[in-house]
Amino acid sequence: MYPAEVLEKMKEIVDNCMGDAPAYCVATCPMHTDARGYIKLISEGRYKEAIKLIREKLFLPATLGRICAHPCEQKCKRNEVGHQPMSIAALKRFAAEYDDPSDWDLSMEPEKDIKIAVIGSGPAGAQAAIDLRRKGYKVTIFEKLPVAGGMLRVGIPEYRLPRDILEKEYSYLTKLGIEIRLNTEVGKDVAFGDIRDNYDAVLIAVGAHRSVMLPVPGIDLKGVIPAVDFLREVSMTRKYPVGKRVAVIGGGNVAMDVARSLIRVGAKKVDVFCLEKREQMPAHSWEVEEAEEEGVVIHNGWGPKEIVGEDGKVKKIVFKACESVFDKEGRFNPCYDESKLYEIEADNVVLAVGQTADSSFLADTGIELLKNGKVKADPVTLETSLKGVFAAGDAVGRPLFAIEAMAEGRKAAVSIDRYLKGEDLRAGREFEGAYETWLEKDVSAEQFLPRVQTMKLSPEERIKGFMEVDLGFTEEMARKEAERCLQCECRLCVKECLMLQDFTHCPKELFKEILDTGKVNPLVPYSCNMCNKCTLECPKEFRLADRFSEIRKxxxxxxxxxxxxxxxxxxxxxxxFSRIFNVTLPDKKAGFTRRIFYPGCSLPSYNPEAVGRIYEYLKEKLPGTGAILKCCGKPTKALGQEELFKQRSAMVVEEVRRLGAEEVITACQSCYKTLSEYLPKHIPGIKVRSLWVVLKEIGLPEKARGIAKNSGMTVAIHDSCVTRDVPEIHDAVRFIVSELGYGIEELPNSRGNTRCCGYGGMVVPANPELAKRVMQRRANEAKCEYIATYCAACRASMVMGGKKGLHLLDLIFGGDWRGKETPGVDSTLQSWSKRWKTKKILTRIANKK
Structure with missing residues (x-):
């Protein structure tokens, strides 16, 4: 088991990592449709894949693309830059144009000899029926109307939702084998008790098909029309007998649907009256605007006082001014000023102030009802007071948008499935429906892009009939709009790190598994390059490399x-660390050793001559420079051999102490980092400096300055990840390259944001395929032919990645590289031979007098 402090740091990642946090739109969608995912696919022109992804959650993509209230757009982060969210619903509709019924997933679990009845074929009932059927249950839907779809079919005008679209998508139910009994009213054509006796579970999803009628004088006059009745008749026949002047009472979406439909069935003057001020109207702003474009007149701040009749028919309606709609406690409690009245003549008055469910068929069944006639159901499980009977959608609570009703249907299906299996109905229900994501994403004003608007018929054309008003996007428009998506998610570390991509979806999942099981696949920690790029990308700055290092230990x-x-x-x-390849050398010529040149392992194994020449130059410019040829111990430490590293680092300390130097000059970045960490702890006051910073101070050898001035040669600079946090080294390297006369290509990931070369974390032997991909990705960032490094191991990686790699010392001492073959990668035997040769060269130079 891991030490407590190590477990605590892993737990911090599990508790706070946002890698599994859904995008704002996805969490807000009651059905958790992967809007971020399908929008990305649309932006890439992968429309078939987009609709396939949508249908994993929704069986009504084209329908919802037209009529969904899209609460997801309210949470879109683009609201923070220009208040123009992504057109998520319209993009769903565009993808649905590529929806082919032959591609529909009709798979399901083996059929069970268990029957479930669903009362109502609206979005809640239909979704529940689908989910239960796919689990293998036999499902029958009882529908009062002669058509399926509930309020989707008879409550939404055809100019918003063409009937062929809805019928095509509803055909999915029958393709799955769900039986739909139309023209079958429960309580009249079939008794509720009979259904309960013949089915193993029942879902009540009857919707809200009855209009709320206001208690105002004249409500019983001929010409007063319930909104639901009006919309149902118009949906079925496209006709309704109305007069020339019609007043609509209500400020919601239903009121707008009624008003716009009245224009289409022959009303010449339509006025809408509502209690709310314009900005407080419950109707969507675009619905109000489109109604006004079609000639509807909106009157805000008025409530009905009385409907005046003549000969039993509506003649006019009187309104009183509404001063406020809600009281101080936020309750609906309108306050009127009856001294301010307004009246208009009207042939009809349509009440669109709300709908409720018809639950009369549940009388004497034992099911508990609320005062408003709706079914009382457990808010978590949707189970009613009668065992085995559940209720969902508008039959239960407040009026729901279609997408919310579908989510309730899915929720009910989960409960019914658990009920039939004898499982806990309440466990693990936290993330059903809309919820707040734990994702954090910052956006800036520079990211503003205007929203692409869908095409629409002109108002003059619209009112001629029930043809569809919103024509959606062209392909070009859809691609342009999709490209606006900010692709909200975290997983920034995974997007950057090829190793994480191979082993996990996000760090939270990886470390949770370790905490839960106490085990880990050893290849996982030993595949980490220890480059810390993930920490740079992580908003929480989790140090994953440190966690993998602790696991290695x-x-x-x-x-x-x-x-x-x-x-x-x-x-x-x-x-x-053997005497064969190690040597400790004082500066005999100077007679004292003030500083030590520490070339490391990789450079001596690559270019002994360059090591010798730079050592000679240091001795010339900085008398009193000795040398130590010994590994710093970084590989031992990286492998997790903590005790062995302590022993070997003590050997290095002893050699430095023996020379009595005040300063160590490192050519290797790993040596710089490693020695900087432990030398000062054991030798107070000692400094560890980079060779490149020292060269910037003392200047380059005279023959090297401007050596490539007229070559026209450009090199890309690869920065070592181990010294990513040492900007003076980055500056010094670029100074040296410029002094040599080379042009510089800055890579997309450079300096403090550099990418790993694929070598430093001891990954090459453990996971060579991964290491190769890391090398190739980094090398391919360079546009020019040559990559210059200041780490010999990095140079080898760039060569293995497919580029012409040169070490900084190659540039200083190698002359003009144009047309010359650059070094490759040596075999192990060649490397050790060169290491032994370096020892001889350093010894000879140090012993010169």
Whole structure:
């Protein structure tokens, strides 16, 4: 088991990582449609894949693309830059144009001999029926109307939702084998008790098909029309007998649907009266605007006082001014000023102030009803007071948007499935329906892009009939709009790190599994490059490399690590600390040793001559410079061999102490980092400096300055990840390259934001395929032919990644590289031969007098 402090740091990642946090639109969608995902696919022209992704959650993509209230757009982060959210619903509609019924997923679990009855075929009932059928249950829907779809079919005007669209998408139910009994009214054509006796579970999803009628004088006059009745008749026949002047009471979406439909069935003057001020109207702003474009007149701040009749028919209606709609406690409690009255003549008055469910068929069934006649159901499970009977949608609570009703249907299906299996109905229900995501994403004003508006018929054309008003997007418009998406998600570390992409969806999942099981696949921690780029990308700045390092240490203690693939590195470390390849050299010529040149392992194994020449130059410019040829111990530390590293680092400290130097000059970035961490702890006051910073101070060898001035040659600079946080090294390297006369290409990821070369985390032997991909990705960032590095291991990685790699010392001492073949990668034997040769060269130079 891991130490407590290590477990605590892993737990911090599990508790706070946002890698599994859904986008704002996805969390807000009651059905959790992956809007971020399908919008990205649309932006890439992958429309078939987009609709397939949508249909994983929704069976009504084309319908909802037209009529969904899209609460997701209210949470879109684009609201913060210009108040123009993504056109999520319209993009769903565009993708649905590529929806082919032959592609529909009709798979389901093996059929069970269990029957479920669903009363009502609206969005709640239909969704529940689908989910239950796909689990293998036999499902029958009882529908009072002669058509399926509930309020989608008879409550939404055809100019918003063409009937062929709805019928095509509803055909999915029958393709799945769901039986729909139309013209079957429960309580009249079939008794509720009979249904309960013959089915193993029942879902009541009857919707709200009855208009709320206001208690005002004249409500019983001929010509007063319930909104639901009006919309139902118009939906079925496209006709309704109305006079020339019609007043609509209500300020919601239903009132707008009524008003716009009245224009289409022959009314010449339509006035809408509502209690609310314009900005407080419950109707969507675009619905109000489109109604006004079609000639509807909106009167805000008025409530009905009385409907005046003549000969039993409506003649006019009187309104009183509404001063406020809600009281101080936020309750609906209108306050009127009856001294301010307004009246208009009218042939008809349509009441659109709300709908309720018809629950009369549930009388004497034992099901508890609320005062408003709706079914009382558990808010978590949707179970009623009668065992085995559930209720969802408008039959239960407040009026729901279609997408909300579908979510309730899915919720009910989960409960029914658990009920039939004898499982806990309440467990794990936290993320049903809309919820707040734990994602954090900052956006800036520079990201503003205007929303692409869908095409629409002109108002003059609209009112001629019930043809569809909103014509949606062209392909070009859809692609342009989709490209506005900010693609809200975290997983920034995973997007950056090829290793994380191979092993996990996000760090939270990876470390949760470790905490839950106490185990880890050893290849996972040993595949980390330890480059810390993930930490730079992470908004929480989690240090994943440190966590993997701690796991490596624990694996070593358990005898599992290092891996057998690391045997070459273990042998390398053994040789690197052997007397055969090590040497400690004072500056005999100066007679004192003030500083030490520490070339490391990789550079001496690559270019002994360059090591010798730079050492000679340091001795010339900085008398009193000795040298130590010994590994700093970084590979031992990286492998997790903590105790062995302490022993080997003590050997380095002893050699430095023996020379009595005040300063160590490193050519290797790993040596710089490693020695900077432990030398000052054991030798107070000692400084560790980079060779490149020192060269900037003392200047380059005279023959090297301007050596490539007329070559026209440009090199891309790869910065070492281990010194990403040392800007003076980055500056010094660029100074040196410029002094040599080379042009510089800055890579997209450079300096403090550099990417790993694929070598430093001891990954190459453990996971060579991954290491190769890391190398190739980094090398391919360079546009020019050459990549210059100041780490010999990085140079080898760039060569293996497919580029012409040169070390900084190659540029200083190699002359003009145009037309010359750049060095490749040596074999192990060649590397050790060069390491031994470096020892001889350094010894000769140090002993010169």
């Amino acid at each position: 624990e694996l070593v203690k358990q005898g599992i690590g290092p891996l057998k693939q690391h045997r070459p590195i273990l042998m390398h470390q053994k040789f690197s």
